[in-house]
Amino acid sequence: MPAEQVFINFLLFLAFLFDLGLSVFLLLKSNKKENIFACGAISFCVALWTLGILMFRMTTDIRWAYFWNREFIISSGLIASTFLHFVFSYTRGKTSLFQSILVYSPNLLILIGVAIPGAMIREIVVRTWGKESILGYGYPYFGLYWTIYALYAVYLLFRSYLRTTSIYKMRLIYILGASISTSLVGAYFNLYLILAGNYQYIWVGPYCSFFMVFIISYAIVTTRLMDIEIIIKQGVVYSSMAVVLVSLYYIIARASEAAFAALFGYSGFWTVAPSIIAVSIFFQPTLSSIQAAADSIMFRARYKYQKILSRYSHALTQPTTDIDRLANLTTYITRKAMKLSGAAFLLLDREAHRYQIKGAVADMKHLSGYFVDEASPLIEHLKETRKTLAKDEIEHILDIQTLAPKGRQKMKDLIKQMERLKSVLVIPSISESEYFGEPTLLSMLCLNGKTNEEPFSLDDINFLESMADQATITIEYAIILKDLEGKREKLIESEKLASLGTMAAGVAHEIKNPLAALKLFTEVIPQKFDDPEYRAKFAQLIPSELARLRRILSDLEEFSKPIPDTTAPFLVKEVMQKTLQLLEPQLKKSGVKVETELSDVPEISGSSSKMLQVFMNIILNAAHAMEGGGILTVSCQLSGARVQVVIADTGTGIPKDKIKAIFDPFFTTKETGTGLGLAITKRIVEEHKGIIEVESEVGKGTRFTLSFPVS
Secondary structure, eight states: OOHHHHHHHHHHHHHHHHHHHHHHHHHHHOTTOHHHHHHHHHHHHHHHHHHHHHHHHHOOOHHHHHHHHHHHHHHHHHHHHHHHHHHHHHHHSOOOHHHHHHHHTHHHHHHHHHHSTTTSEEEEEEOSSSEEEEEOTTHHHHHHHHHHHHHHHHHHHHHHHHHOOHHHHHHHHHHHHHHHHHHHHHHIIIIIHHHTTOOTTTTHHHHHHHHHHHHHHHHHHBTTBOOHHHHHHHHHHHHHHHHHHHHHHHHHHHHHHHHHHHHHSOOSHHHHHHHHHHHHHHHHHHHHHHHHHHHHHHOHHHHHHHHHHHHHHHHTOSOOSOHHHHHHHHHHHHHHHHTBSEEEEEEEETTTTEEEEEEEEETTGGGTTOEEETTSHHHHHHHHHOSOEEHHHHHHHHHHOOOOHHHHHHHHHHHHHHHHTTOSEEEEEEEOOGGGSSOEEEEEEEEOOBTTOOOOOHHHHHHHHHHHHHHHHHHHHHHHHHHHHHHHHHHHHHHHHHHHHHHHHHHHHHHHHHHHHHHHHHHHHHHHTTOHHHHHHHHHHHHHHHHHHHHHHHHHHHHHSOOOOOOEEEOHHHHHHHHHHHHHHHHHHTTEEEEEEEOOOOOEEEOHHHHHHHHHHHHHHHHHHTTTOEEEEEEEEEETTEEEEEEEEOSSOOOHHHHTTTTSTTOOSSSSOOSOHHHHHHHHHHHTTOEEEEEEETTTEEEEEEEEEOO
């Protein structure tokens, strides 16, 4: 067999494997979807047709030649029927049983025709260039059937093109182009030339058909049906490269064989063995390098999106509660990268059960602050499908599918809401985190069309969905951080209330003394009103005792106020003095003597109210550790560029095995303690960029050392 015929057969075999593999993939992927199943059937029939032509060319047994000739005629007839079936399901959404029977019924006649001797094939003649089939009287009718089916399928596609809009119109242009060009080439070489008596070029059709099957298959399997431009580019570029490389290596092998024959007078397998080894080593690396170069040149948009996505991810690396920044960043990047006429970010407000528009830009800027209720059709649809929603896809469904009145109204409501939001595309951010208990729609990115009116491509959608995934993670962190912050404030407040209760007991004791004195004086004054000395003592005592009560109650009121979340410079010395003043009654009641060494030190930056809470927690713990009385030593001094505070007691001390756990939440050695005081203390100290350390010895006491940077 001539070398060029071997090469043609080899390519036919590759086309057969491709079509067969694609058909298996589609049929497994169909999941009861009629259009995907029909496309898989097309691919399978094309694979059988290609195999029939290949075996017809290769077989030397005339009986097998008749068999394979009949096989590829039957397969060719099925290609026309499956293609029309696909077009029906693509343009109408569903094919009825009657339509399916009508579409496939001619194949029964074809099957009968090939079984009747002379009806489709009179005889097979071996020529110098190969085998030729002399056609029977029924073959022209077969040609008429194939032509009618092809024309009717193209008509349905063209009619659908006239009715549809946006991205589907663009896709149908390419599907029509691929179908018409492939049908014309295939029909010319594998039908009309055969009818004219020319069988030499029956191998051309399979090469064209597998390209059409590839385009249509990708069209119906991908989420957005298909990104035609990219698929055609990839198909043409990669297929062309593969063919060129295979041809080049084939030429090298033949040249190697010819060179050996000329030099050594020997030809055979061993003369091409070095070329085969070279091909096996260099083919894949060469193909990969060329593909990478082609990608960087022809698919620049994809590489641009990858760079933008990398920068976007980098900008969101730090957990934050600033959702407005996320919204503004997202809409700014998407609008600039994709040249959009408008973009907006809808964020879930969990308390109000609605979504608020943030970061709206360009034509959608007037929507800022607009709310979408959680029970709206758009939100419910996104929660149910968890997929990107395109307005043109909804319109396409309304065009091609027969929906129940309720379903049709639902689609129309979605379109209305998208129009109110000035959106043609909505990308949801769905959280699967266990923190929320169930899949939760956290946000949506709503986009208007591109300024150049181009439809959104598959690369566009992939880019946007990747951004949505990044946004989901950031929003999850923001919500969790905000919740934790709220819980922390509640814990601080609860711990403060516990401290307040302790203080109140001491204050009550302190109030009793001046009240008892006042009561005594008021009871005795009627009898001793004329006593000048008594009146003088009374006049001196009343103001001082009232001032003492006022100070106690004022301090208690001051401590009871909510802690403001403000940051300002303050003096640690003054906060410590105020703390000791507040706790003076309690410390006296516990028999604790206070020794202070408070030096004048520079200000630190933070919340003086929170720092008061820190000192109070530590001092109350110290008082609790010195139930029988003891000495509390408090000092404040400058150590380098930091203000150092030391609070030491002569209490029971903390065992070594427990000292590492004292800052853990809910760890406590008190019977009535919450175990949160020191955990909150440590958190507040760290908020002030401070350090807290503890040293303790059982039976001798505990020493807390706190240090803060100077403001």
